Amino acid sequence: MTAKLAIMGKSGSGKTTIVKAFLKIFKETFPDKSILLFDNDLTSELGHSFGMDIRKTIYGIRSGKHEYKTGIPDNMSKQEYIEWALEDITEPIDENVDIIVSWFVGSKDCRCPITKQLNDALQKLIERYDMVIFDCEFDLKYLNQLVDVDMDTALIVANPTDDSAHLAKRIEEFSAKHVAGGQLGVVLNKVGTKDIYSVIELLRRYELEILGVIPYDQNLTYEKESKIVSDAIKEFYFRLNLPQA
Secondary structure: EEEEEEOOOOOOOOOHHHHHHHHHHHHOOOHHHHHHEEEOOOOOOOHHOOOOOOOHHHHHHHHHOOOOOOOOOOOOOOHHHHHHHHHOOOOEOOOOOEEEEOOOOOOOOOOOHHHHHHHHHHHHHHHHHOOEEEEOOHHHHHHOOOOOOOOEEEEEEEEOOOOHHHHHHHHHHHHHHHHHOEEEEEEEEOOOOOOHHHHHHHHHHHOOEEEEEEEOOOOOOOOOHHHHHHHHHHHHHHHHHOOOO
């Protein structure tokens, strides 16, 4: 059974850092498990944070612009080609960790065969891994336009401001029906010394569960991992509907 974790929130909220922190924790806790990073963010920042410039995307397959590096064998069906092409654009990060980038996604309203073919092929790809971390564009609605997938845990990353709390409620409204009985809650990120009582009260008024708090790491750079972030996640990891040590 594949464990699926979605990280949602607006651009700049710290999603990429949190994705990398969860990856670090998964690798340390379950060193033999296979992990897929699924970059569903239009900025495609996740690959860049590993020093990778990934140009092959799921959108390239959908648009018909992808060319398999060894050519297409004769008598291959369209479904087989899509599955093969997904293998081609999945890039290794290390021995047990791969990454795939979606970029633009189509609409589920499109009745063209590629919509269902991609959905079926991506479901098959996802289920091959022990753990998948989805770096979402904003909410689960955008990801669901590409592939139907039920999350074990979906985390809304919110900064400690009232505006971010309002936005977290919108993300929750767009995403709730796509969690399908899984866990959905908020992680407050970049929390400094400022009193955040009003933000917490606002989230509670919205009936949003606060699953964890992550302090602000003033020494964090784009390329590096943050021990402060990783340690904070370890403190509330036991609350998450994810594999436990």
